[in-house]
Amino acid sequence: MIPLDTTAPTRNDAETCNPVNIPTPNNSGACSGVNLAPPKYLDTSQLRRNRRTLEWGERHPADPLRHIYLYGLTETRHPSTAQFIVKRLVLTTPLRMSTAAVQSRLASLSVNKDPLSPLKPPPPSALVKELLEKNHAEHDIYFGSNHFHNHFPHALLSQFSLGAPESRLKKEWEIEEFNPIPKKQSTEITDKNWKDHIGVDKFYPNYLEFFQDRISKNGVPNTILSYALDETALPSFVSGAVHPLIHTGFGVEFGINDVVAEGLAEMCVHPPAFAPVVDAQLYSKPVMGTKSLLTIANEIHNDKVFDKVVSFKDFPKSEPLLKSKPACDAIKEYVMQWKIDETPEGFGRAHSELFVLTTHFTFSSAFPPPHIVNDPKFKGKTLRPLLDFFLM
Numbered sequence: 001m002i003p004l005d006t007t008a009p010t011r012n013d014a015e016t017c018n019p020v021n022i023p024t025p026n027n028s029g030a031c032s033g034v035n036l037a038p039p040k041y042l043d044t045s046q047l048r049r050n051r052r053t054l055e056w057g058e059r060h061p062a063d064p065l066r067h068i069y070l071y072g073l074t075e076t077r078h079p080s081t082a083q084f085i086v087k088r089l090v091l092t093t094p095l096r097m098s099t100a101a102v103q104s105r106l107a108s109l110s111v112n113k114d115p116l117s118p119l120k121p122p123p124p125s126a127l128v129k130e131l132l133e134k135n136h137a138e139h140d141i142y143f144g145s146n147h148f149h150n151h152f153p154h155a156l157l158s159q160f161s162l163g164a165p166e167s168r169l170k171k172e173w174e175i176e177e178f179n180p181i182p183k184k185q186s187t188e189i190t191d192k193n194w195k196d197h198i199g200v201d202k203f204y205p206n207y208l209e210f211f212q213d214r215i216s217k218n219g220v221p222n223t224i225l226s227y228a229l230d231e232t233a234l235p236s237f238v239s240g241a242v243h244p245l246i247h248t249g250f251g252v253e254f255g256i257n258d259v260v261a262e263g264l265a266e267m268c269v270h271p272p273a274f275a276p277v278v279d280a281q282l283y284s285k286p287v288m289g290t291k292s293l294l295t296i297a298n299e300i301h302n303d304k305v306f307d308k309v310v311s312f313k314d315f316p317k318s319e320p321l322l323k324s325k326p327a328c329d330a331i332k333e334y335v336m337q338w339k340i341d342e343t344p345e346g347f348g349r350a351h352s353e354l355f356v357l358t359t360h361f362t363f364s365s366a367f368p369p370p371h372i373v374n375d376p377k378f379k380g381k382t383l384r385p386l387l388d389f390f391l392m
Contacts, residue, residue, distance in 0.1 A: 121161050121254050128160050129256075131173050136258045140179040141204050141247075141266045149243045149266070152176050153250050153259045181205055195232045199271035207265035215257050224248065227264060231280040235272035241316075241390055244270060273318070276328040282336065289337045293353045294360075296334050305330045317390075362391040 124132070135152045143150055155172050182202050187193070189203070189210035197203045214223045228237045228248065237244050248263030250256075272278075291299075300306065309324045310317050321327050340350045366385040372378060 121157075124157070124254055124256065125160065125166075127166050127169055128156060131156055131169065132256060132259065134173070135178075136262065138178070138181060140181050141262060141269065142201060143177045143179045147201070148177075149240065149247075150176075150178065152178075153247065153256075153262070157250055157254050184209070194227070194268070195230075198233065198236055198268050201269045204265055204269045207268040208261055211261040211264040212258070215261055220252060220257060220260050223264070224252075224260070228267060229280075232272075233267055234280055235275035235278040236270040237267045238278060239273040240266075240270045273322060276322045276325075277331045277335075279332050282332060285336075287338075287340050287342060289339045291337045291339055293338060293357045296337055297357060297361075300330075300334060303330060358391065362387055365391060 132153060135150070139150055139152070141150050142148065152172070155176065156169060159168060159172060182205060184205040185203055187197070187203075187206065189197070189206045194207075194210060197206075211223065211227070214227070218226070227233055228245075237248075244263050244267035246263075247266050248260055251259030251261075251263055305326050306321075309327050310320050314320050338350075340346055366387050368378075368383045373383065
């Protein structure tokens, strides 16, 4: 693995934004140093057949989540890297939108300001509101027998913000898989018992009703602060591959209270799997850290305590790590080493650091490593870039 350069990148400079050798486009539009074939448009009839890439060389079927990758790229504030990936992936998304819409989204960002300027998404259209209301009233937060998450609001709002036509938005409703919303349980959720049923999925409609009521009375910010940051609920808020936080964030960004309520209800039906590394009392102490995220990431990379904790075949990969007390203790120590100035400007800079770090992780890992490229079983095969959903 290539060690991370801990030099703080400048977001308008493609080279300094490339500390882990993320390939950048050359003047011809090709990628320097990587042999990539033109991507193919993927048949949407293959949706959901296999939600995970099994290994390099096996192409992930088209997934309606792929537009989230594109949406995430527009949020990186690294236009050179993002534009390169957009060029490579725009034809592999099941969205029938123009590249111009994506480039327009990129151009609308203020990429040279620190801290990051807030995004201003377009107000949801009548169709978007209608489809979100149908999802809210009819569908569970999970689908399938393996508790996959309902991504419909993520899919719909991402496509809408990127300029997808109404025909594509309607198609998203048709191709998504759903479980019907479960029957409401007889126990009413109140402020006295709301923590008693955390992790019990059949209580989703009860929690949904509870948070809708709290939002109507107290507003979105106060409701999120009162419940999502509660010491008991916080581990659930970031469990399930952070889906409760993601879902809530979509509701906040687009100003849709029902989606916020769904995200908070989703939090409450998730077991607190990440409790071993979410220490609310520790993290509430005054910030004394002195290191950047890239510095910490480089130290973690070289920290032997994490060696052999997780293997490539583990799924989910977080599970063995969360069972390792030495690894979890180390993670909490690293968290406290992060330098954050607890002011609005300081939080903005911290947000920028997070975007930078996730950009490096996601895009540098998208290309096959040498031991895969040189593996005889892949000889003659085209290995395309793959973006890891969990890193995004």
